[in-house]
Amino acid sequence: MYEEIKTQPKLYLKRLAEFLECQFSIEEEKCGVVDEILRMCSFDNLNNLEVNRNEKLSSGEENKAYFCKGKVGDWKTYFTKEMSEKLDHIIKQKFQGSELSFLYI
Structure with missing residues (x-):
């Protein structure tokens, strides 16, 4: 559930990688790959991407209309x-x- 993912995002990212059979190596974890994926996929980062802030959909509506606050x-x-x-x-x-x-x- 979203509430659980918000409390332990690193754990759930690792579980997802395991489910997809592409686990992180010890070296990748030490180099910060997991943390970088979490940063790049964070609500704040995705919400602030230029394409999501200024692009318009084919309906004419702005993309930002589809972003909530990302809070439980x-x-x-x-x-x-x-x-x-x-x-x-x-x-x-x-x-x-x-x-x-x-x-x-």
């Missing part, structure tokens, strides 16, 4: 209680019987 729980700023309850209901219906669980922080 910020969705509450945009959802009313009614919207949140409706989304909870939809999620429970759609994922009934699966092993997926959702945590709203």
Whole structure:
């Protein structure tokens, strides 16, 4: 979950690399490759790329409209209680019987 990734990004990046069968070598870790990937993929870095700040989509809308704050729980700023309850209901219906669980922080 996003909340877990935010707490330990390095751990989850290593797990992703392992899943993709391209683990980091000890030398790569010592040279800071993992930290550099985390920096390059960080919300702040991606949000501030020129293409994401000034380019327009084919619809004419600016790319920056698609970036939120990247903070856990910020969705509450945009959802009313009614919207949140409706989304909870939809999620429970759609994922009934699966092993997926959702945590709203």
